[in-house]
Each structure stands twice: as C-alpha cells, then as structure tokens.
Amino acid sequence: MTAPRPRIALTFGDPAGVGPELVARQLADPATTDAAEILLIGDEQELVDAMADAGVEFAWTREAGTGVPQLIDNDGERPEGGFVRREATREGGLWAMASLRRALELSKAGEVDAIVFAPLNKSSLHLAGMAENDEMSWFETVLADGTSATELNILPELVTARVTSHCSIAEVASLIHHDLVVERGELLKGVLQARGIEQPRIGVCALNPHAGESGKFGREEIDIIAPAIAELQRRGVDASGPFPSDTIFLKARDGQFDGVLTMYHDQGQIAVKLIGFDRGVTMAGGLSVAVCTPAHGTAFDVVGERVANTGAYEHAFATAVGVGAQARAARGDD
Numbered sequence: 557m558t559a560p561r562p563r564i565a566l567t568f569g570d571p572a573g574v575g576p577e578l579v580a581r582q583l584a585d586p587a588t589t590d591a592a593e594i595l596l597i598g599d600e601q602e603l604v605d606a607m608a609d610a611g612v613e614f615a616w617t618r619e620a621g622t623g624v625p626q627l628i629d630n631d632g633e634r635p636e637g638g639f640v641r642r643e644a645t646r647e648g649g650l651w652a653m654a655s656l657r658r659a660l661e662l663s664k665a666g667e668v669d670a671i672v673f674a675p676l677n678k679s680s681l682h683l684a685g686m687a688e689n690d691e692m693s694w695f696e697t698v699l700a701d702g703t704s705a706t707e708l709n710i711l712p713e714l715v716t717a718r719v720t721s722h723c724s725i726a727e728v729a730s731l732i733h734h735d736l737v738v739e740r741g742e743l744l745k746g747v748l749q750a751r752g753i754e755q756p757r758i759g760v761c762a763l764n765p766h767a768g769e770s771g772k773f774g775r776e777e778i779d780i781i782a783p784a785i786a787e788l789q790r791r792g793v794d795a796s797g798p799f800p801s802d803t804i805f806l807k808a809r810d811g812q813f814d815g816v817l818t819m820y821h822d823q824g825q826i827a828v829k830l831i832g833f834d835r836g837v838t839m840a841g842g843l844s845v846a847v848c849t850p851a852h853g854t855a856f857d858v859v860g861e862r863v864a865n866t867g868a869y870e871h872a873f874a875t876a877v878g879v880g881a882q883a884r885a886a887r888g889d890d
Contacts, residue, residue, distance in 0.1 A: 560889060562669035562880030564592040564873070565662055567630075567655035568602055571639040572648045573854025574864040575674025576606035581866055582873055583625055584612035591877050594625040595668060597655040599634065603627060611862055628662070630655040642856040644677045649684030652676055656691070660698045663845035670846040670880030672872050675854045689722045692840045695847060703844045706740060708747055709828045709851060710837040710875055714808055715751070715815040716824040717744040717841065728820045729776060732763065737784035737817070738791075743841050744815045745793050750882045751875075759804050759813040760785050760797030761823055767800050781819075805831075834865045837872040839879075846879040848872040 566582075569575025580603075582588055583596070596603065596616065607613055615624040632654030635647045655673075662668040676691060688694045692705035709716045717740050720731045741758060748756035760781065764774040771778055781798045788795040799807065801818070805827040808816050818824035828836055829851070836851030850868030858864050 560884040562592050562884050564876050565595045565659040565668045565671045567597045567673045569674030570648050570652050570677045570680050570854050572641050573675055577609040578674050578869040580606040580610035580612055584614045596625045596627050597630050597658050599629050630658045642859050644679035646683040649680030669884050670876035672876045673849045677854045701844050704842050705840040706842050708839045708841045711832045718818050720820050734780055734784045738787050741788045741817050748815050750879045753814050756814040758795045758815045761801045761818045762798035763819045767798050834867045837875050848876040
C-alpha cells in the first residue's frame with residue numbers, strides 16, 4: 557500500500573537571500589513533483605527571478621491538479637524596482653510574511669498537508685513589524701487554532717526536540733515543568749514514528765552539569781525531569797535519562813538513541829550543527845500543520861553565485877513530504 561501523495565506549499569523565503577535559488581533548484585528535479593503536489597506561493601516575477609538565480613527552467617501553471625507546480629499569488633506588495641539583495645529590509649520581511657501567511661491560510665482551509673519555507677532573516681521580519689520573538693510564535697498567531705509550536709531539529713540520523721526554546725538562559729529553569737517535558741517527549745516520539753521508526757528510543761537531557769549530581773547542582777532532575785521520564789514510560793514512550801548534556805550526544809552518535817529531548821535551545825543546537833549543519837532541518841512541531849525549513853540562514857554572502865548547498869533544503873522537503881503524507885493518511889484522504 558503506497559503512501560498518499562501530499563500537497564506541499566513552498567515559499568521562497570527572504571527575497572534578499574539564497575532561498576529563491578534553493579526552491580528553483582528543487583523544482584527543477586522531476587522527483588519533486590513525483591513525490592508531492594506542489595503549491596508555490598509568491599508571484600510570477602519572483603518565480604522568474606528564482607529560475608534565473610538558479611540557472612534552471614521548469615514547467616509551472618496557475619491551474620490545480622496538473623502535475624506541475626501551481627503558482628498561487630501571495631497578495632503581497634512588491635516594491636517598485638524590485639527587492640534589495642544581500643541585506644535585511646522591511647520590504648523583504650513583509651514579502652516573506654505575506655507568502656507564509658498565504659500558505660498557513662491554505663492549510664487552515666484544508667488545502668495543504670505541510671509547508672516548506674526557504675530561509676528567512678529575523679532582522680527583516682522584525683523590520684516588517686513581526687512582534688513575536690520568532691516565526692514559530694508568529695505561526696501560532698496566524699493559525700489561531702489553539703495549537704502551539706515547538707522547534708524540532710532533524711538530521712537524517714537524529715532528531716532533537718526542546719522543552720524550552722527562544723528564551724534567556726536566566727528563564728530556562730523556571731519554564732521547565734513536568735507536563736511540558738511529557739508533552740514534548742510525546743511529540744518527539746510522533747515525529748520519529750512519522751519517519752518510519754516504530755518504537756523510537758529517546759534520550760532525555762538533564763538541565764544541570766553532571767545531571768545535578770544528586771541535587772548538589774540543582775534539583776530539577778530529581779523533582780521534574782526524572783518523574784516526567786517515568787510518566788513517558790508509563791505512556792509507552794521508550795524514554796531514558798536524564799543524562800548530562802556533555803555525554804548524551806555521544807550516546808546518540810553511537811546509535812543508542814533515535815531522538816534526544818533537550819531542556820533549552822543551545823543544549824541541542826550546538827550538537828546538531830556540529831554533527832550536520834549542511835543537512836539540518838528545523839520543523840515547527842505541535843501545530844495543526846507541519847512547517848519545515850533548512851536549519852541554515854539566508855547566506856547573503858553567496859547570493860547569485862549558484863554555489864549554495866542544497867542538502868538541507870532537500871532534506872526539509874523530504875521531511876515535509878513524509879509528515880504531510882502521514883497527516884493525509886490519518887485523515888483518510890486519497
């Protein structure tokens with residue numbers, strides 16, 4: 557029985573960066589439209605410019621269901637004279653947000669199974685008026701359906717999730733609580749199962765050095781994290797820990813874990829980027845639609861040079877196809 561062919565919305569990201577080139581290079585590969593029905597959000601000029609950036613051409617249409625990418629206007633305002641390249645601008649941020657908003661609206665209407673956005677620039681987004689700390693919090697605001705996002709970082713060989721994310725280190729301990737650890741552990745299990753791992757093994761990080769050393773360096777491991785791991789185990793999650801963060805990724809590297817649940821942003825990000833920066837994918841988990849992007853940024857320094865590494869974008873697309881197909885199958889859609 558074959559998996560259903562999902563509908564994936566693609567946006568070009570910040571027009572000042574390498575995103576348009578990455579999207580065009582992906583769409584020039586016939587395997588892309590074999591894997592999914594593509595809804596391309598932007599406008600015709602952005603599409604033409606993206607193909608020129610990449611030095612490729614491919615068929616596209618404004619009609620649905622033709623087997624080639626369908627272009628859907630983002631209803632954004634294109635600046636006279638086009639977008640400034642290689643720098644953060646308000647205009648670029650507004651345009652990127654318009655495309656993402658349109659993609660999220662399509663998901664709310666049931667027309668999209670997953671979204672892939674090319675790299676954004678947070679300075680551009682904040683210049684454009686985005687009040688939230690990051691795009692994931694903004695996704696929650698646009699969807700307004702009661703779901704909340706947490707960031708997962710995905711490599712072919714390892715997935716990490718976080719209990720806390722974009723907050724100061726001073727706030728981390730106060731934000732960690734039992735139910736949140738359990739929720740994020742179950743979310744990580746679901747993502748790993750969507751990748752075809754029937755019973756994933758999850759390692760859970762400690763917060764403190766040496767896992768708190770029996771309370772000498774803090775009691776979070778004793779009072780919060782270990783009881784949450786026990787609850788995950790009662791719910792059928794193969795979770796273990798808490799392990800000190802300076803050793804847990806050695807265990808993961810050696811194949812002991814399929815996923816790692818970390819307590820804060822850099823605890824996992826440093827390891828993931830060292831292991832596979834050019835293959836990493838960031839996914840907004842916990843929302844009503846999966847939203848994926850390459851883990852790298854807009855790479856202003858190589859815009860227009862056709863040397864941008866496509867590995868992370870290809871992996872982001874493949875991840876969205878897998879999760880989107882699972883969501884489609886769960887709904888019973890053909």
